Amino acid sequence: MIQLLPTDAPFAPQLEKVRSMVEVLAYMGNDLFPINSARESLHKQSEFELSEDGTWVLSKKDKKLLTSLGRRGHFTPFTHNGVIFRIKMPIYIARQWFKHTVGFSYNEVSRRYVSEPPEFEFGFPWQRKPTDGIKQGAGEVFNDETQERFNSEYAVLIRHASDLYSNWIARGMAPQQARKLLPVSYYTEFWQTGNVESFARLYKLRVDPEAQLETQQYALAIGEHMSKLFPEAWATKTRDYHGEEVAALNSRIAALEAQLARSENERLRLERAQAAA
Numbered sequence: 001m002i003q004l005l006p007t008d009a010p011f012a013p014q015l016e017k018v019r020s021m022v023e024v025l026a027y028m029g030n031d032l033f034p035i036n037s038a039r040e041s042l043h044k045q046s047e048f049e050l051s052e053d054g055t056w057v058l059s060k061k062d063k064k065l066l067t068s069l070g071r072r073g074h075f076t077p078f079t080h081n082g083v084i085f086r087i088k089m090p091i092y093i094a095r096q097w098f099k100h101t102v103g104f105s106y107n108e109v110s111r112r113y114v115s116e117p118p119e120f121e122f123g124f125p126w127q128r129k130p131t132d133g134i135k136q137g138a139g140e141v142f143n144d145e146t147q148e149r150f151n152s153e154y155a156v157l158i159r160h161a162s163d164l165y166s167n168w169i170a171r172g173m174a175p176q177q178a179r180k181l182l183p184v185s186y187y188t189e190f191w192q193t194g195n196v197e198s199f200a201r202l203y204k205l206r207v208d209p210e211a212q213l214e215t216q217q218y219a220l221a222i223g224e225h226m227s228k229l230f231p232e233a234w235a236t237k238t239r240d241y242h243g244e245e246v247a248a249l250n251s252r253i254a255a256l257e258a259q260l261a262r263s264e265n266e267r268l269r270l271e272r273a274q275a276a277a
């Protein structure tokens with residue numbers, strides 16, 4: 001049964017499914033790569049340190065450098081950690097995904113050449129169009145009864161499209177033309193090679209609540225892999241520095257206010273002392 005969830009929450013059952021469709025084929029580097037590529041300018045290199053619990057970690061000095069590189073927006077040090085993902089996602093999401101170009105290479109299965117029976121996405125809860133004049137995105141999830149009705153209508157369409165596709169292929173139609181029958185929810189598959197910098201950029205844009213909820217699930221899956229492969233570098237690149245800057249500014253303002261209050265108290269104390277004299 002489809003769960004009713006708030007629209008800003010990830011659809012957990014779908015995330016489980018999506019996780020299996022985002023696969024790491026190969027990767028290069030570790031958390032030292034951004035640090036050592038930056039240290040190359042001084043012809044110096046760092047090593048991991050053995051922590052008290054027996055794990056290899058970045059030294060305090062290296063962590064500080066990493067944070068500074070992230071905060072100042074240096075990007076080249078974060079381009080040396082490479083990853084190749086194999087991703088399977090519906091065409092309508094891939095259409096959005098392939099907009100991310102800088103720092104990426106893609107190679108995709110071609111339905112000009114491949115005529116295997118297509119697979120279709122099924123199971124994301126159907127949502128209403130947004131209200132309050134919002135043009136983009138989706139609103140509330142339909143109730144269970146309506147979900148089932150949409151699901152059965154959708155199932156009829158994809159079954160028909162799928163059957164007709166196979167039928168046309170069997171009758172000798174070129175795959176590049178038979179694919180015109182397929183709804184945009186059929187799965188495509190591709191390799192995507194990128195780095196911490198480029199994937200962090202994609203991630204931040206696509207986990208944002210403004211992004212389509214289905215697309216967010218794929219970005220979350222990328223984030224899970226990246227944070228396992230390069231925990232410190234990934235955290236540095238996906239941290240909200242703006243939030244941090246605001247917090248730092250607020251604490252400076254608070255300190256200044258406290259200082260002003262102390263001066264004001266001192267001024268009042270002196271005034272009282274002078275009046276009493």
Ligand SMILES: Cc1cc2nc3c(=O)[nH]c(=O)nc-3n(C[C@H](O)[C@H](O)[C@H](O)COP(=O)(O)OP(=O)(O)OC[C@H]3O[C@@H](n4cnc5c(N)ncnc54)[C@H](O)[C@@H]3O)c2cc1C
Pocket residue numbers: 099100101102103201202205206210211212
């Ligand atoms: C919520 C959401 C809604 C969207 N809606 C739409 C939509 O309705 N229609 C649509 O067409 N797209 C839409 N997009 C796609 C969006 O406009 C971008 O194309 C996509 O997010 C990729 O952006 P990017 O900055 O990562 O691009 P990339 O091409 O990966 O570029 C990365 C960065 O490199 C730099 N760069 C790249 N090319 C140049 C250049 N020519 N000159 C100077 N600097 C450059 C920029 O700093 C850029 O941000 C949407 C994206 C999101 C997240």
